[in-house]
Amino acid sequence: MIPLTVDDAERAARALRESLSQAGRADLTHAESLETLAHTAGHRDWNTYSAALDQPRPALAVPVLRVFDSVLARQFYCEYLGCEVIFEHRFAPDLPLYMRVGRGEVELDLSEHHGDGTPGSVVWIGAVGLQAWHRELRSRDHKSSLRPGIDRSAPGGPTMELIDPFQNTLRICELP
Incomplete structure (x- = not known):
């Protein structure tokens, strides 16, 4: 707890x-x-x-992203992005996975369930330490050979854009 x-x-x-x-x-x-x-x-x-x-906590909104393969989802979100599994659920061993992953204050729900999320969604993520996260990702090997850059002219501030194996886009923007 x-x-x-x-x-x-x-x-x-x-x-x-x-x-x-x-x-x-x-x-x-x-x-x-x-x-x-x-x-x-x-x-x-x-x-x-x-x-x-005792401090008031802001409301938490967690995007649900559609994924089609739990092994690929774990490889991308956990091994590559460095997220940890917060929880996972299946109604039965042979049924679709629903899992929440997180890194720091960022949480995302990943679902294999039909109707949860839309493939190709875009999520904007505010983050602190974007430069360090970028270096960390560039140092890792990933099957898709992702080599993200940082767009310093993006309207929200310096932004690193990643596309997961299910065509969902993560726009990670440095918070001031």
């Missing part, structure tokens, strides 16, 4: 404490488990972590 609220984080801290206690590995107080959870999440202490959790 990834804590999204202070209540979620407190439940996670209790679960951590109970789990460690059952394993005979630690006898943490609740306060110590809160501090441990905060440090694990990259915060200085529980007070700064709980303040960050």
Whole structure:
């Protein structure tokens, strides 16, 4: 569970404490488990972590892109772009895959289901660190020999455009 609220984080801290206690590995107080959870999440202490959790979160819109082959989708999105699988679902082993991938704050849903997404869609993605991502992609071998460039005259700012194996276009633009 990834804590999204202070209540979620407190439940996670209790679960951590109970789990460690059952394993005979630690006898943490609740306060110590809160501090441990905060440090694990990259915060200085529980007070700064709980303040960050209380911040309002923007609505999340996740585009659904149509894919036709889960192996090719994983190769492109995970191996080449460096995304991680957030979740995947099939109603049965022989039925189409629906999966969410993400890298940093960017999340995309990839679906083999007929009617989900339209092949050849375009997604505009705002990103920080476009130059570093570009160097990373240029250093990787990919079956389609993609060698993306950065268009510095694009209307939204410096933009790297990639076309996935299913003809979906990803326009990754450097955020100011």
